Amino acid sequence: MKPLLRIENLSVYAGDRPLLENLSLSLCRGERLTILGETGAGKSILIQAIMGLLPPSLRASGSIQIDGRDLATLSRRELECLWGRRLAMLPQEPWHALDPLMRAGRQVAEVYACVLRQDAERAAANARRDLAGVGLEQAGDKLPGQLSGGMAQRLAFCAATAGGAQIVLADEPTKGLDADRRDHIAELLRRKGEEGCVLTISHDLEVARRIGGRVLVMRGGRPLEEGPAEQVLNAPTTDYSCRLIQAAPGHWPRIERRADGEPGPAVLEARGLAKRHGGKRLFQGLDLRVGRGEILGLVGDSGCGKSSLGDILLGLLAPDAGQVARAPGIARHRYLKLYQDPPAAFAADIPLGRLFADLLRLHRLDASRLPPLLERLRLHPTLLERPAHEVSGGELQRLAIARALLLEPVFLFADEPVSRLDPITAREVVQLLTSVATEHRCALLLVSHDPELVERVCKRTLRLG
Ligand SMILES: Nc1ncnc2c1ncn2[C@@H]1O[C@H](COP(=O)(O)OP(=O)(O)OP(=O)(O)O)[C@@H](O)[C@H]1O
Numbered sequence: 001m002k003p004l005l006r007i008e009n010l011s012v013y014a015g016d017r018p019l020l021e022n023l024s025l026s027l028c029r030g031e032r033l034t035i036l037g038e039t040g041a042g043k044s045i046l047i048q049a050i051m052g053l054l055p056p057s058l059r060a061s062g063s064i065q066i067d068g069r070d071l072a073t074l075s076r077r078e079l080e081c082l083w084g085r086r087l088a089m090l091p092q093e094p095w096h097a098l099d100p101l102m103r104a105g106r107q108v109a110e111v112y113a114c115v116l117r118q119d120a121e122r123a124a125a126n127a128r129r130d131l132a133g134v135g136l137e138q139a140g141d142k143l144p145g146q147l148s149g150g151m152a153q154r155l156a157f158c159a160a161t162a163g164g165a166q167i168v169l170a171d172e173p174t175k176g177l178d179a180d181r182r183d184h185i186a187e188l189l190r191r192k193g194e195e196g197c198v199l200t201i202s203h204d205l206e207v208a209r210r211i212g213g214r215v216l217v218m219r220g221g222r223p224l225e226e227g228p229a230e231q232v233l234n235a236p237t238t239d240y241s242c243r244l245i246q247a248a249p250g251h252w253p254r255i256e257r258r259a260d261g262e263p264g265p266a267v268l269e270a271r272g273l274a275k276r277h278g279g280k281r282l283f284q285g286l287d288l289r290v291g292r293g294e295i296l297g298l299v300g301d302s303g304c305g306k307s308s309l310g311d312i313l314l315g316l317l318a319p320d321a322g323q324v325a326r327a328p329g330i331a332r333h334r335y336l337k338l339y340q341d342p343p344a345a346f347a348a349d350i351p352l353g354r355l356f357a358d359l360l361r362l363h364r365l366d367a368s369r370l371p372p373l374l375e376r377l378r379l380h381p382t383l384l385e386r387p388a389h390e391v392s393g394g395e396l397q398r399l400a401i402a403r404a405l406l407l408e409p410v411f412l413f414a415d416e417p418v419s420r421l422d423p424i425t426a427r428e429v430v431q432l433l434t435s436v437a438t439e440h441r442c443a444l445l446l447v448s449h450d451p452e453l454v455e456r457v458c459k460r461t462l463r464l465g
Pocket residue numbers: 014019038039040041042043044045046055057058092383386389390391392393394395420421422
């Protein structure tokens with residue numbers, strides 16, 4: 001059978017620094033491949049290369065063939081004709097796939113109308129059906145900015161796949177989704193893979209298991225191990241794959257639960273909080289006391305109001321009822337949040353180093369604290385030379401954590417703080433956050449869709465919805 005997608009000896013360089021080296025793979029109809037691997041391994045770069053969307057500053061060698069045609073020989077117009085029809089991408093950041101000014105239903109209907117030339121009525125009906133299929137039947141009239149991170153992710157999935165493309169590339173399509181929704185998206189991808197072929201990037205081993213097909217493990221720009229999903233996930237042969245698979249939260253020791261000890265005096269107290277969004281009640285009569293150094297979990301389905309609660313606690317969003325009291329005498333900037341979508345926290349085009357320098361200057365912080373913090377987060381200092389859109393999703397997530405910790409927070413609302421990290425790095429980062437909570441008495445409100453992670457790290461858990 002002729003492959004739909006064939007990659008031979010693909011390498012990508014930034015100057016003389018390789019980001020991806022000598023990668024070859026092919027996918028025929030009915031095949032699924034899931035790529036697991038270290039944050040910064042070059043996974044998203046691979047997907048960008050297949051789409052023909054590498055930034056001009058990067059240089060690629062080797063060949064990529066779609067339906068037997070070499071991408072390098074296609075004009076920009078021919079390439080664009082493939083998008084949505086033959087080749088569809090779900091980018092790592094769902095917001096990048098959505099038009100911020102177009103309502104959810106329209107975003108999907110447009111694909112049916114423009115790509116498949118359906119009349120408006122049929123396109124709208126198909127869009128409604130697709131949205132209902134991912135639990136978004138109520139969200140058709142919403143703008144992307146009114147959706148939660150997980151809802152935006154599901155909307156992006158519908159918009160990307162509506163054109164019926166046979167080659168689907170999905171970059172971490174289930175991050176931040178609760179287990180049921182995650183399994184549902186994995187099932188949709190598995191089915192897409194029966195009609196055409198699917199290449200998925202994920203840090204979630206369960207997603208790889210459910211999609212099935214083959215698994216490829218990558219690290220440092222190189223493929224390490226490839227084989228049938230069951231084989232790689234159950235009996236990996238390389239040391240790195242073994243460690244990666246062992247590092248899933250289900251295997252973390254529970255000892256970390258003891259990390260928070262007895263909660264200290266309150267840093268934050270909320271009484272009778274209520275919030276509605278677009279006619280839906282998110283919560284009502286909610287009381288919460290968070291003590292210094294306490295690690296508290298916050299869980300609930302995608303779209304239930306976790307991020308909204310965080311914004312209310314931080315004074316970024318007004319509640320419909322109730323009050324929030326922060327401890328007196330503590331500077332406002334020490335109450336912080338880690339955004340669910342790290343790009344939301346950084347100016348896109350300014351070198352990260354300049355953003356850090358501004359922060360150090362503004363708050364008169366000791367600049368010598370930055371290098372050890374970066375090292376602890378396994379971030380190379382040269383990353384700071386680039387702007388946010390030129391580092392990987394997981395690198396940016398860790399840079400956001402470094403920036404928050406520099407400010408010595410007393411309360412940190414950590415909204416899915418490890419959603420873009422491989423299990424090994426995720427474990428290290430969670431350990432860092434819990435030790436900051438213990439050593440510096442910073443209260444941590446940890447949002448996660450992963451019950452195993454929350455259970456291992458938090459003594460007390462608040463469930464919304
Ligand atoms: N435009 C760019 N210029 C220079 N380096 C880049 C650029 N874009 C990405 N990189 C670097 O290339 C490496 C691979 O990036 P990539 O985004 O592919 O990682 P990834 O495997 O997707 O990681 P993650 O799991 O964190 O998303 C990273 O070290 C990143 O900093």
